[in-house]
Amino acid sequence: MTLRLQTSARAAAVSAALVATLVASSAAPVAAEPLELETVEFFSPAVDRTMKYNIVLPHDYDGSNERYPVLYLLHGLTQNYTAWGLSNGTPFYAGLYDDLIVVMPDAGNSWYVNWTAEEGGQKNNWEDHIITDVVNHVDWNFRTIARREGRAITGLSMGGYGAITLGLRHPEMFISIGSTSGALEHARQIARRMRGESPPRQAQQRSAAQEAQRAAQRRRPNPLIGIDGFSSQAERSPDGQEFPTAEDADAYDPFMLIAKLDNDALPHIYLDCGTEDRLIAGARELATILLERDVPFDYMQMQGAHNAAYWIQSIGRITAVQYEVMQRALGQRPAGRRRARSN
Template sequence: MLPHFVTLHSGALNRRINCAVYLPADYETSPDKRYPTVYLLHGLGGSELDWHFKGNAAETIAYLTRNGELTDSIIVMPSDGGYDRGTFYLDWYDGSGNFGQYFIHDLVPFIDRRFRTFADREHRGIAGLSMGGFGAFLLALRNSELFGAAASISGALALMPDYDAMALTPAWHPSNSARLVGPLDGPYSEAHNLAALAVKALAGANYPALYFDCGTEDYLYAANKWFKSELDKCAYPHRFESFSGEHDWHYFSTHLEKALCFINAFFTGRRDD
């Protein structure tokens, strides 16, 4: 399976952004058929090509589809738009990049216009690794009218404490934390705290189904345990699993299957949180 490459103009970022898309095998031969959509996000310093070339996504999707574990779906692998800056898929505090607006107001409508999707939350899910795991949960919890299910693989879920861990990665710059969310005890930072967003989403009519897992040797494992404890406190339904593993592509690619199967269960009316 090879991805289709598309480019969209983002009004939020005032530039063109690349995106890789897997289409179902029968997409061209079934012109009246519509499909669910899964957005698959890359991590810090990555690109729209990561899941295809590093994560064996094509093989995993083909295997799950062939075995009836994944409904024929459109899989969208977008660039975060940050050119290696590590956007965390949010609008930056310093105003230098509206990466959240790009995703919600530019990318999702573009995909629904360009491809034959079911353009509703019941048929739209989102997943990601590391920074993309945070982005998947952030975008789903803040936009539950758009996303019905979200999954995180080795996610940077406690964004503020995770800055120290992220500083160990080559793509991270020490000034990024202040640029992203401002003072860590400020209101803008709190507005991007996943635990607070979960409480708010749970009070609404619809809240996204959440799945996340992390390797026990991963430097982000403590952040994942923290987020699980916060979800337990507010009685937010979720599934969390931990496995032996580190923060690497072996773990990410191996556990993509679990993320996709969880989202697919939501698509087929078998919510599994």
């Protein structure tokens, strides 16, 4: 039974150093060399539209013939493919490793599921978009280790739910799955409301003027996204029903999915959440299940809320843990090296 409340000493030291650098960079004597974000545009048949993802390649990628493991980072609700790179310091953390590719895809406000009931002529197969279209495009166009041992996936908030759920629905795809501040109870809460086990969700009361302002904001394109027909919150929110029935919701409930998998079939699982985040209950419940199942996993909680200040701290730990899991699965001694420079 393995419950690591913190990562290895090396990972913890690296994460602590990076947090200090990001929060108070003037006091840090050593810093990593940030990597550049590249934006890739491609057509996704699963959603029948042109999409984008950001990618961070190792420092010496162009001068090497090596293949590299890939860490996929899924964004949260109302966020997009730029969130991890622009707000959470991903290029900085990726710069600690000489042999890691980081990919940040986009899935709108889809919850990373294949919507069972679609409307308006939309195709909203967002699970297939990530699992098939994004992964295949990355594997075909970059020198990846294109097998389970060379892939990990994690996400924040909605993306934490998505990473855990997709990883449990496709355990053959990823050696490690993770969640930071994940909305892990999302599908279960919907199923319970449908079965009458929980009260209906109360709509927020707004005045007519507030509704008009909100509608205008939702229609306003975000220039950072730059995806034709998919840059405003209104465009990025699927039409139709995510889960028409409770049974449909059950199929995307990580608590039910994990019960159906043998321990040997489970990927490594990483969980963390801030102690001031209401979503911590789901992380603690899943950690308890893993303890009872005697499944090796990593769990961490620390002071923090549901915000970028917390995620800037958690990304360093996530990367360190999942990188180590991939390296060990590939039969290699973790070899990430800090590219340090003196200030």
